[in-house]
Amino acid sequence: MNTAAPEFAVAADDAWVPSSCSLCYGSCSILAHRVDGVVVKIEGNPESVVGKGKLCGKGVSGIMTHYDPNRLTKPLRRTNPKKGLGEDPGWKEISWDEALSELAEVLKKVRQDDPRKLVVQRTTTVTAGRTPFQTFAAAFGTPNFSVSGGGQHCGNGAHLISGIMHASWSVVPDFAYCNYAMYFGASKGHAAGHASCSNMGLAADARARGMKMVVVDPMANFAGAKATEWVPLRVGTDAALAMSMANVMVNELGMVDRPYLQARTNSPYLIGPDKRYVRDPESKKPLVWDTAANAARPFSEVAAADMALEGEFFANGVKCQPAFMKLKEHLLKFTPEWGESVSTVPAKNIRRLACEFATEARIGSTIMVDGVTLPYRPVAAVAFRGNQGHMNSTYNFFAVDLLNQLVGAADVVGSCLGFNPASKGFPETGRPRYVPTADEDGLMVTGMWMGYHYPYPAAEPRMPKNLGLQDLFVMGMTSPFLNSIDQEELWQKFEVPYRPEVLINFGANLMMSIGTSEVVAKSLERYKFIASFDLFLTETSQFADIVLPDASYLQSTDSRSNFPFIFSLPGGMGEWCWPIRQEVVPLDGEQRRFSEVLLDLADRVGMRADLNAAYNASMNLQTPYRLEGDNAYTFPEICDLELKNNFGPERGLEWFKEHGLIKWKKQPEEVYWRPFVDVRVPVYWEFMVSMWEKINAICEPRGVKIPQEYYDPLPDFLPCRSHLCQKSGFDFYAFYYRDTIHTNSFTMENPWLDEAAELDPFSYYVAIHAEVGKKKGLHDGQLVWVESEAGRKVKGRIRLTQAVHPEGLGIAACAGHWGKGMPVARGKGVFFNELLELDFDHVSPNNLNLDLCVKVRVTPVEV
Amino acid sequence: MEVRWDAAVSGSRFWSEQPPVEPPMIAASNHGWIDVRVWPFGILADSRIERPIMLELGDGFTLRDVINGLEARCGAEFLDGMLDGKGELISHCRVFVDGRMIERLEQPVPSGPQADVEIILLVATEGG
Numbered sequence: 005m006n007t008a009a010p011e012f013a014v015a016a017d018d019a020w021v022p023s024s025c026s027l028c029y030g031s032c033s034i035l036a037h038r039v040d041g042v043v044v045k046i047e048g049n050p051e052s053v054v055g056k057g058k059l060c061g062k063g064v065s066g067i068m069t070h071y072d073p074n075r076l077t078k079p080l081r082r083t084n085p086k087k088g089l090g091e092d093p094g095w096k097e098i099s100w101d102e103a104l105s106e107l108a109e110v111l112k113k114v115r116q117d118d119p120r121k122l123v124v125q126r127t128t129t130v131t132a133g134r135t136p137f138q139t140f141a142a143a144f145g146t147p148n149f150s151v152s153g154g155g156q157h158c159g160n161g162a163h164l165i166s167g168i169m170h171a172s173w174s175v176v177p178d179f180a181y182c183n184y185a186m187y188f189g190a191s192k193g194h195a196a197g198h199a200s201c202s203n204m205g206l207a208a209d210a211r212a213r214g215m216k217m218v219v220v221d222p223m224a225n226f227a228g229a230k231a232t233e234w235v236p237l238r239v240g241t242d243a244a245l246a247m248s249m250a251n252v253m254v255n256e257l258g259m260v261d262r263p264y265l266q267a268r269t270n271s272p273y274l275i276g277p278d279k280r281y282v283r284d285p286e287s288k289k290p291l292v293w294d295t296a297a298n299a300a301r302p303f304s305e306v307a308a309a310d311m312a313l314e315g316e317f318f319a320n321g322v323k324c325q326p327a328f329m330k331l332k333e334h335l336l337k338f339t340p341e342w343g344e345s346v347s348t349v350p351a352k353n354i355r356r357l358a359c360e361f362a363t364e365a366r367i368g369s370t371i372m373v374d375g376v377t378l379p380y381r382p383v384a385a386v387a388f389r390g391n392q393g394h395m396n397s398t399y400n401f402f403a404v405d406l407l408n409q410l411v412g413a414a415d416v417v418g419s420c421l422g423f424n425p426a427s428k429g430f431p432e433t434g435r436p437r438y439v440p441t442a443d444e445d446g447l448m449v450t451g452m453w454m455g456y457h458y459p460y461p462a463a464e465p466r467m468p469k470n471l472g473l474q475d476l477f478v479m480g481m482t483s484p485f486l487n488s489i490d491q492e493e494l495w496q497k498f499e500v501p502y503r504p505e506v507l508i509n510f511g512a513n514l515m516m517s518i519g520t521s522e523v524v525a526k527s528l529e530r531y532k533f534i535a536s537f538d539l540f541l542t543e544t545s546q547f548a549d550i551v552l553p554d555a556s557y558l559q560s561t562d563s564r565s566n567f568p569f570i571f572s573l574p575g576g577m578g579e580w581c582w583p584i585r586q587e588v589v590p591l592d593g594e595q596r597r598f599s600e601v602l603l604d605l606a607d608r609v610g611m612r613a614d615l616n617a618a619y620n621a622s623m624n625l626q627t628p629y630r631l632e633g634d635n636a637y638t639f640p641e642i643c644d645l646e647l648k649n650n651f652g653p654e655r656g657l658e659w660f661k662e663h664g665l666i667k668w669k670k671q672p673e674e675v676y677w678r679p680f681v682d683v684r685v686p687v688y689w690e691f692m693v694s695m696w697e698k699i700n701a702i703c704e705p706r707g708v709k710i711p712q713e714y715y716d717p718l719p720d721f722l723p724c725r726s727h728l729c730q731k732s733g734f735d736f737y738a739f740y741y742r743d744t745i746h747t748n749s750f751t752m753e754n755p756w757l758d759e760a761a762e763l764d765p766f767s768y769y770v771a772i773h774a775e776v777g778k779k780k781g782l783h784d785g786q787l788v789w790v791e792s793e794a795g796r797k798v799k800g801r802i803r804l805t806q807a808v809h810p811e812g813l814g815i816a817a818c819a820g821h822w823g824k825g826m827p828v829a830r831g832k833g834v835f836f837n838e839l840l841e842l843d844f845d846h847v848s849p850n851n852l853n854l855d856l857c858v859k860v861r862v863t864p865v866e867v
Numbered sequence: 868m869e870v871r872w873d874a875a876v877s878g879s880r881f882w883s884e885q886p887p888v889e890p891p892m893i894a895a896s897n898h899g900w901i902d903v904r905v906w907p908f909g910i911l912a913d914s915r916i917e918r919p920i921m922l923e924l925g926d927g928f929t930l931r932d933v934i935n936g937l938e939a940r941c942g943a944e945f946l947d948g949m950l951d952g953k954g955e956l957i958s959h960c961r962v963f964v965d966g967r968m969i970e971r972l973e974q975p976v977p978s979g980p981q982a983d984v985e986i987i988l989l990v991a992t993e994g995g
Contacts, residue, residue, distance in 0.1 A: 116914070119910060120910075138989065138990055139989075141990050142908075142909045142910075142987055142988060142989045142990055143908065143909050143987075144909065145909045145910030145911075145912070146910070146990075147910070147988070147990055149990040261872060263871040263872040263873060263874075264872040264873075266873075267871075267872055267873035268872065268873070308873050309871065368870060369870070370870045370875050376876070377875055377876070378875060378876065379870070379872050379875050412872055426882075428881075428882075428886075429886060431887070432887065433886070433887065434885075434886020434887045435886070437886055439882055456958035456959045461958070463951065463957065463958065464951045464952035464953065466952065613908070614908040614909050614912060614987070617906070617908040617909070617985055617987050618908065618909060618987055618989065620963065620966075620985070621961035621963070621985075621987050621989055622989060624968065626966060626967070627965075627966040627967075630966050671881075673876075673879065673881040673882070677882075679872065679873065679875055679876040680876055680879050680881055680882055681882060
């Protein structure tokens with residue numbers, strides 16, 4: 005176990021060390037209290053904007069993860085060549101030199117043969133892992149880089165819509181000014197997700213100020229419990245509700261922000277009968293109808309106020325309509341009565357919610373912030389994981405964000421804000437600087453703060469060369485095909501010219517985080533070699549050939565504990581803040597920091613020059629702070645260069661170790677950037693038309709059907725597999741939710757958090773509606789089987805509650821550990837993902853999102 | 868009073884102001900021909916092609932000239948990972964000329980009598 009460090013174990017050692025948490029990807033700033041070489045307490049750092057001095061239960065419990073006696077302290081080598089569920093690896097302790105020599109030899113051979121045969125996999129929990137592993141993969145030459153269930157379950161829809169509509173990774177209400185927030189399957193500001201601790205305070209203050217919070221969710225848990233109004237709906241039908249609300253706003257109330265739609269969206273662009281833009285023959289720019297000239301003209305030559313939003317016109321020899329007119333007509337079919345039939349939300353409530361949202365938007369109003377007059381739209385519709393976990397997640401998010409777009413509530417005061425997508429940088433250096441730009445069609449392209457941001461500008465679909473097929477399905481960010489049951493069949497169909505052979509895993513527990521364990525196990529068994537960096541022996545590291553004992557966050561240094569630095573920064577006014585992570589205590593046993601091990605490995609493989617180039621590109625290092633040639637920099641040296649690159653030569657790693665962070669004031673033009681930057685967002689996704697044609701041209705001849713309705717330019721409600729299930733007795737829609745007590749499967753080993761979860765009425769239980777349960781003869785605490793249509797079963801205890809939709813069945817993810825390496829976690833809670841099928845039929849053919857809702861039946865366990 | 872959305876902040880030059888510290892830039896001058904050393908990294912590095920790849924390009928050369936030179940020297944297959952179907956740089960391809968990132972193919976590249984071009988593909992943003 006980790007023990008007091010001798011060099012600190014003197015009476016004078018009593019220090020509060022500024023650093024960053026790593027119990028979830030929020031990476032809040034902390035102060036760790038070290039006494040005589042032992043960390044005795046962890047608190048939020050009040051100096052920092054990241055967390056704003058608050059720290060959640062997970063953060064304060066980090067001390068128990070660090071000092072867990074089950075932490076790995078030596079590299080392990082498997083002696084049993086047979087891999088599989090239940091196989092004992094026969095671990096043998098080896099030296100680091102043995103471990104890295106073997107791994108380097110494997111990597112050298114693969115790199116010589118075909119570098120794409122390496123898959124690099126990392127957990128999302130440790131955001132500081134992104135850059136070192138991304139650069140390692142890029143330097144090695146593999147495009148196969150994945151983030152396990154964290155990406156597949158949580159990101160493909162949410163980040164996609166945040167990117168294309170808000171130039172950001174995620175969205176949040178502008179808590180300081182918002183008066184009416186609608187949450188669709190989200191719990192932002194309630195101890196979960198990006199900027200979690202900062203948002204907790206901001207959301208609480210907003211509610212106290214009187215912000216109305218409407219939570220649309222099958223379960224009233226973390227956000228719903230604090231909401232002004234909880235709107236229970238049938239699982240996976242968010243798009244139906246949002247589209248019905250949009251219909252009321254546009255066609256019944258006529259309450260839309262026309263100047264916004266004219267100036268900052270593609271609403272005026274003329275659409276031809278082929279669903280595409282009608283373009284100027286010479287400039288190729290999309291045409292709009294100029295009401296002043298009574299003629300079709302390129303959008304860039306017409307004043308926004310003169311652009312027609314409605315009507316039918318004749319241009320370029322074809323009949324055409326503005327995109328907004330197309331949207332308006334498209335919405336007509338989504339009547340509130342239809343919405344009720346799909347979502348179960350009463351039609352009268354849909355009308356009321358739409359009216360409240362549109363009225364509270366105060367269309368046409370302005371407000372002054374720090375002396376700058378800005379549009380004021382104090383409403384926001386935000387969605388996240390709940391909206392995400394469905395076949396139709398692209399349209400779920402598109403539909404919800406349309407509510408914002410229709411009233412101009414996008415990145416202005418009080419509205420739905422992207423997380424800090426525009427920064428002018430630190431005043432002395434102007435770095436890091438990001439701002440969205442317009443492409444040739446006038447549409448917004450995200451500022452380059454983390455490389456390419458899906459999905460726009462859309463990549464050209466091609467015969468796939470990536471194992472995840474994202475270069476064919478170009479709306480897909482993270483792919484399930486690295487682990488699906490039909491991966492080989494798909495690779496053969498699409499003629500992928502190689503197969504994965506080596507996996508480097510950083511802390512991800514694939515066996516628990518993706519889908520049913522039997523299928524994931526098969527995908528892991530096919531690797532010839534697996535090396536896994538871990539804190540504990542997980543269910544996934546049991547498949548590894550070599551396990552490398554990682555340092556904890558209290559033993560690590562990183563110049564970017566939040567990457568990109570805007571990732572964990574709260575939206576809205578306040579300050580920019582760049583905190584670092586630093587060692588509070590030294591390493592124990594033979595633990596090593598992953599960042600330094602990767603540099604060592606690069607040297608052994610002979611790719612240091614490539615790695616240096618990848619760091620230069622990833623960190624956007626400028627002369628004189630670029631890494632040169634194949635110089636063997638240490639990781640602290642790289643951190644030092646990055647910090648000086650961004651904040652000046654006097655503010656390197658030592659300066660940051662002393663101060664912990666740097667911050668500077670945000671300006672209104674950065675936070676509310678949208679009026680200042682001439683970019684448009686698409687309310688009509690024209691690019692999807694040709695995208696489908698190109699994807700289908702590759703898929704159809706190979707017998708893979710891609711339904712065109714997943715690529716329509718306007719959102720629709722598309723049912724999940726569970727909505728189509730007709731099997732008798734299968735009358736619950738099972739879903740999982742992220743328990744705010746835990747971070748994925750990782751923290752279940754933490755004894756304090758386990759104790760909190762044991763005390764929580766829901767964490768380790770199966771929640772179903774009380775009346776429905778009683779009608780089925782079920783009682784609180786009863787042990788039941790939850791069985792999927794496909795016959796997959798999990799066991800759990802019932803919790804009867806009023807706080808779940810009558811058709812819903814809620815389980816907190818990702819519990820149910822079975823491995824011996826995490827004894828505190830073992831046997832606790834319910835392993836929901838065991839119910840999930842992992843194949844093409846359960847994946848969105850648009851964004852590759854795995855369907856996370858399952859129709860199930862509940863039967864008592866025979867005693 | 869209803870205010871047009873696009874009129875609320877008209878005239879602001881906030882985002883057109885340049886950063887206080889610009890990366891050092893070698894002034895373009897009349898050198899005639901420039902020795903360009905191209906350093907492909909990661910998946911673009913091919914053991915069959917020695918690094919750097921030497922090109923001789925005219926003053927005011929563009930990234931497009933570099934691409935054309937690479938195609939002539941190494942074959943079209945070499946460009947497969949760098950360009951999309953329209954012949955433009957793919958979104959996660961990063962090109963630096965003398966340490967300065969160049970984003971557009973047609974942009975003239977300022978350099979001295981010798982230039983170092985570094986090219987690497989980053990992996991695209993992933994979820995979480």
